[in-house]
Amino acid sequence: MIGVIMNCFYSDDRLPRLISGDSQCSGRLEIRFGRTWRTVCDMHWDWNDASVVCHQLQCGVAVSLGKVAYFGEGTGLLGSDKFECKGNETRLADCPSSPVNQNDCTHMNDVSLSCSNESWSLRLTNGGSRCDGRVDIYSNGRWGRVQDSLWDISDANVVCRQLECGVAIAAYNFSKYGEGEGPVWLNDVQCGGNELHLRNCSSFALNPSLNESIGVGVLCSEHMQLRLSDGGSQCAGRVEVYYKGTWGSVCDDTWDLTDADVVCKQLHCGKAVHATLPSSCGSGSGPVWLEGLNCSGEESNLWQCPSPYWGSHDCSHKEDVKIMCSEHNELRLVNGMHRCEGRIEVFYNGTWGTVCSDALDPHDAEVICKQLQCGPLDHIKYSTLSFGEGSGPIWLDEIECNSQEWTIWQCQTDPWGQHNCYHRKDAGVVCSGGNITKGQPDSEKDCVGESDSGVIWLLVGGNTSCSGRVEIFSKNTSSTVCDDSWDMADANVVCRQKDCGSALLAIGGAAFGQGEGDIWFDELRCTGSESFLSDCPSSASLHPDCDHKEDASVICSGPEFSLTASPSTATGWDY
Known part of the structure; x- marks a missing residue:
């Protein structure tokens, strides 16, 4: 898989501890790597990371994030990892991380942390951030659940206030975020909405005797997400921020490449490139959330950059920011008689380049024809006599597809730009779909991403057009999606692709x-910002370890969604 990096570590790696503080729940933060303990640099540490440490240490919630070695300087090694927690992970080891330059920090920058050390505390899990998710309560050394069939916006407001997540946008008394584990600690809470803590509500009671829960959840106004829209992949397009329950855009006043770098880094899309997307990619709708950003480039999230108040601006949607990141890629055939034959060119890191023909075989070329909606492969051109030599980088060599992938980005290949090739070996293909007249996507003229590799995506078996089993219809054959690792991020891509709003379940x-037929896309790993499900990393071939008992489904919030709708064969889903 292109661009996928795996980190391996011992089972006790990334185990945190707090030392030199007033209790086991405060002190200088140290993290175990292998057999050594290392301090953490405060330049790359935030409240989301701190929240995960306090949860993992069973110390409640983070209440103070001290810097400049408040609890004294460490003496051992300095940590070289930057953690990128959402704030609702169970362990620090569950958070994505990336290496940083150790020279940026000394022990004067050691992180100090204080947790609430309460006998009970709460958190939101299985959502998109620490301000979105299922309500979990910590008591008697265990995390447990909340059972409340009358859970409402007043109860949710208290949770959001206690977690410093703003106000409640939505309160869920069905299993939007999945069922939790452990005892049901809280039953039928009734809040007025003005309480500072959930324990201040009049009917609050810990009840360990209950053992079933319908899983209450909360969406708070400070829950924020980021995506790039209408650019053809998750790494190019219009910059959009989800805030206060609504997707909105960003104004281009004072916008520069440093601001764009923060977006690309946050979305794990590499670095921003100078190439820009054209105005034909379209303007956004809804609010313009941000204007006048002044990022330093060190921020982990766009909303950490200095800016005026949210929603305060004098911009129109004609000024919406559109960017391209280095991990954005496209595919085209050039110098042929029509768009379905020609020299293979790939767009990556802001530049068009070629593909080496040395190891290209019919399986690889079939995927190229499929991705370009050009029908089956006719033949491969291994020399440049027909379509000429390209210029620029030779981006791809040693491609290994099995012809079952939907895009070449899902095939195995050498790293980008690594090859032992010359332009006289630039590969070309001729696909059988020469009568297709649809225009060739061009990053300089058109917005790409308006279709999805020539397939039709369906939702089957639901009570509305925005619910059902996810199916892929291609070449008069239907296939389904395996539910291994299927989650809300994957479902959100399907709902957006079907113009059905956001995912509810x-x-x-x-x-x-x-369903019937083949089973595709096992172990999907969408971020939720992709334009199409086929843009998401996955195990890309047919999977005998899945059967149709594991078919994935969604319920979206689209205009036809009905609160009385329910899966026809499922149990335990309460609306």
Whole structure:
């Protein structure tokens, strides 16, 4: 898989501890790597990271994030990892991380942390951030659940206030975020909405005798997400921020490459490139959330950059920011008689380059024709006599597809730009779909991403057009999606692709009945910002370890969604 990096570590790696403080829940933060303990640099540490450490240490919530070695300087090694927690992970080891330059820090920058050390505390899990998710309560050394069939916006407001997440946008008394584990600590809470803590509500009671829960959840106004829209991949397009329950855009006043770098870094899309997307990619709708950003480039999230108040601006949507990151890629055939034959060119890191023909075989070329919606492969051109030599970098060599992938980005290949080739070996293909007249996507003229590799995506078996089993229809054959690792991020991509709003539920276990045919896209790992499900990393071939009992389904919030709708064969879903 292109661009995928795996980190391996011992089972006790990334184990945190707090030392030199007033209790086991405060002190200088140290993290175990292998057999050594290392301090953490405060330049790359934030409240989300701190929240995960306090949860993992069973110390409640983070209440103070001290810097400049408040609890004294360490003496051992300095940590070289930058953690990028959402704030709702169970362990620090669950957070994505990336290496940083140790020379940026000394022990004067050691992180100090104080947790609430309460006998009980709460958190939101299985959502998109620490301000979105299922309500979990910590008591008697265990995390447990909340059972409340009358959970409402007043109860949710208290949770958001206690977690410093603003106000409640939505309160869920169905299993939007999945069922939790452990005892049901809280039953039928009734808040007025003005309480500072959930324990201040009049009917609050810890009740360990209950053992079933319908899983209450909360979406708070400070829950924020970031995506790039209408650019053809998750790494190019219009910059959009989800805030206060609404997707909005960013104004281009004072916008520069440093601001764009923060966006690309946050989305794990590399670095920003100078190439810009054209105005034909379209303007956004809804609010313009941000204007006048002044990022330093060190921020982990766009909303950490200095800016005026949210929603305060004098911009129109004609000024929406559009960017391209280095991990954005496209595919085209050039110098042929029509768009379905020609020299293979790939767009990466802001530049068009070529593909080496040395190891190109029919399996690889079939995927190229499929991705370009050009029908089956006719033949491969291994010399440049027909389509000429390209210029610029030779981006790809040693491609290994099995012809079952939807895009070449899902095939195995050498790293970008690594090759032992010359332009006289630039590969070309001729696909059988020469009568297709649809215009060739061009990054300088058109917005790409308006279709998805020539396939039709369906939702089957639901009570509305925005719910059902996810199916792929291609060449008169239907296939389904395996529910291994199926989650809300994956479901959100499907709902957006079907113009059905956002996902309410990501359901596995063939909840809308079992499909037929092949099973595709096992172990999907979408971020939620992709334009199409085929843009997401996945195990890209047919998977005998899945059967149709594991078909994935979604329920979206689209205009036809009904609160009385329910999966036809599922149990335990309460609306």
